[in-house]
Amino acid sequence: MKNPCHLEIKNMCFSRGDRLLFDNLSFEFERGKITAILGPSGIGKTTLLKLIGGQLSVDSGEIIFNQTPLHNCSTAELYQARKKMGMLFQSGALFNDLSVFENVAFPLREHNHLDESLLKILVFMKLEAVGLRGARDLAPQQLSGGMARRVALARAIALDPELIMYDEPFSGQDPISMNVLLKLIEQLNKNLGLTSIIVTHDVDEVLSIADNVYVLAEKSIIAQGTVEEVLADTENELLQQFLHGRSEGPVPFHFKTEDFQSDLQKVSR
């Protein structure tokens, strides 16, 4: 019986330069579920994904994926683990000099020695899953933002990963593409049995499909649990301000400065 906890982060601390980003945080990501990580901009949510993927190393703490520690393993082991992870970057990050087809085929060509016809079938399947099989010969520059993201998603699932991470997938999308993406993420999660981690600040959208939620603010986790549990936590003021987008609350509207009256008085002198 597989451990329900697919990915675990224990007591993690990380600073960038002199700035402490994460102070003793712990996360648990359940297998087969969609976990959302919410928080204000600039708090380091993308950095968290980079730490999971091993692009940055934690200062202290543990990251355990499928019972294998990732924080101090060898490069070879890290690369093996990465083959089971897919990541969708905020900008899509498609390779400009390759066509849509070649972009999706890239991980397959690099890691498997497949017959060309088998490769084609696999790529078609992945593109079909995101609805872009017809765009396979286009260049990335010819795609709209939403389409580029879907191609990147097809590429992220090319190696049939177990875990997939989404970095701000809904930012800057029109309502149609937003919904399409939402549906896709939910379907892929169910049909392929993936564990999904979505990092975003689009609260309502992500909560409509997520199972579990972590809310980050000020270097720590201010709320965690299933979506219902978190929404029911009305006592947490910072959480409520964030969830409902109120302009006043623990996060102030005005940037710290002196009193308005005294500033105006200084001008008239």
Place this chain on the structure above:
Amino acid sequence: MSAFVSAVGRVSLSFVRTTGKSCLMLFHTVAGAPHPKLFSLFIKQIFQLGILSLPIILTSGLFIGMVLSLQGYNVLVDYAAEESLGSMVALSLLRELGPVVTALLFAGRAGSALTAEIGLMQSTEQLASMEMMAVSPLKRVIAPRFLAGIITLPLLTLIFNVVAIWGGYLIGVSWMGVDGGAYWSVMQGSVEYMPDVMNGVIKSVVFGVMITWVALYNGYHVIPNAQGISQSTTQTVVVSSLLVLAMDFILTVFMFGM
């Protein structure tokens, strides 16, 4: 005063760190198993760096050879030594002008293109996404370009030298009236294969390593925004040009100074 001293200290420390970082990057690029597709990627890069630089190299070679011959004739004719024109043109080109000018042109054209390309890939997270697909960007993207740069610059230098010497012949013999036979025979008498031709090639190999290394380092470590890319590109051209001129002096001392 203390601000000056601390500034010097800061610059020196950052210089040392940069040297260390770039050596580490170089090490990870060439050490270990090469990428299976290295050869075909390498060939493609030779096309990008070498063949696309040919127009500027050929044109510059022709003009430099012609100007050298013209100016050389003006000086030599005062000593009634114009028959040595071929020798003067060939030795100047093979020993100094060929490797150095080709390297500077290469730094401006190919070096800046490399930095911009890699910098753009880095800023749009393409290299990070490659890493997340368990493909090493150093092995797949950087290594072929590095090897191609080392091979391409000596090849370009050889072509530059030939075109320039021929350009010198055009001006010296067809225009200024130096005897054609004398042009080549005096040249052959004074130019030697090992010290002159091969030392020039060795110089261009060293320049190729340095320019490509600087260009790739700056691209890979770019600050990921539009301003960062332009800053990195400028830095590549400036730093690699200065390194070429400095290394040229050092190499000339060793090769021709003793």
Place this chain on the structure above:
Amino acid sequence: MSQKKTEMWVGVFVIGAMLSLAILAFNVAGLSLKGEGRSYTLYASFSNVGGLKVRSPVKLGGVVVGRVEAISLDKESYTPVVRLAMFENNGYYPETSSLAILTSGLLGEQYIGLQPGFVDEDISMLKEGDRFEDTKSAIVLEDLIGQFIYSLNKGE
């Protein structure tokens, strides 16, 4: 651009560069495929070697028959000693031959001119390690001017 076309252009480029190298080697540097052949060593002392350099040619009637291999100083007699590599396929020379340091043209390089001496029954040929006895040193410009002024004064 397709892979094949790229490869073809790269091939053309590399071949072009190799051709350039060949042109530089043979037409510019005057490298000769025949090579100079085997050589044997002879020595000669001069009182002044002038501007003679290592690899300067030894010419007989304008034909290059050897090269200067090394120039050194004899510590006992304080005279320069030149070690010559004479080409075997040009033959051997009698011990009565003489060497002179000459200049080609006004600003030209200095070379060693070989004048073969007469051959007789008692005269042997110079072989490996032998020494030329009859040598004329390089003309030093100051001495020449001095001689000229002296002869002028003598004439008066």
